[in-house]
Amino acid sequence: MALSQPSEVPDSVRGAVRSHSNVVRNNNVIPFPLSRVLLPVTLLRQSEDEARAQLKSLLHSPLGVYVVSTEVVRDGVRVLFSIAPEDLDFTLHTLIASVPHALIGSLARTGSSKEAH
Known part of the structure; x- marks a missing residue:
């Protein structure tokens, strides 16, 4: 035996549906991919134990979230950072303060290959 469903929609539901149907959908918006920069850094070492200690310290610092490969x-140990451009200033200052004997390489931009020029 099937239960009968009320055919009437409450006003509160009808109002919610109406408000969602009035939303203008703009299909001509193209989202830009988030751009990142890659920063290679070489941690110089005198011994293997020193290199391990530097890397451990770096990975447990606030900069550890930016490390993508070692x-x-x-x-020494080469560390590759993937950084949002707005975080570059913080990253460089923290890196210089925490590992003063590191060699900082040049930045390389990542992201879409169809970037606007």
Whole structure:
């Protein structure tokens, strides 16, 4: 036996539906991808233990959230940071204060390959 459903829609629901149907949808808006910059940094080391200590300290600092890769190289540990452009100032100041003997490489922009010129 099927239960009968009321066919009448309450006014509160009808008003909510009406307000959502009045929203103007603009389909010609193109969202821009978030741009990031890659910053390579080499942590210089005198010994393997020193390199591990520097890397551990860096990963547990506020800068650890920006690290996307690490690689052991001949003269130290190379760390690659992915940073939002608005965070670059904070990142550089914190990096210089926490690891003063690091080599900071040049920035490389990432993001869409169809960027406007």
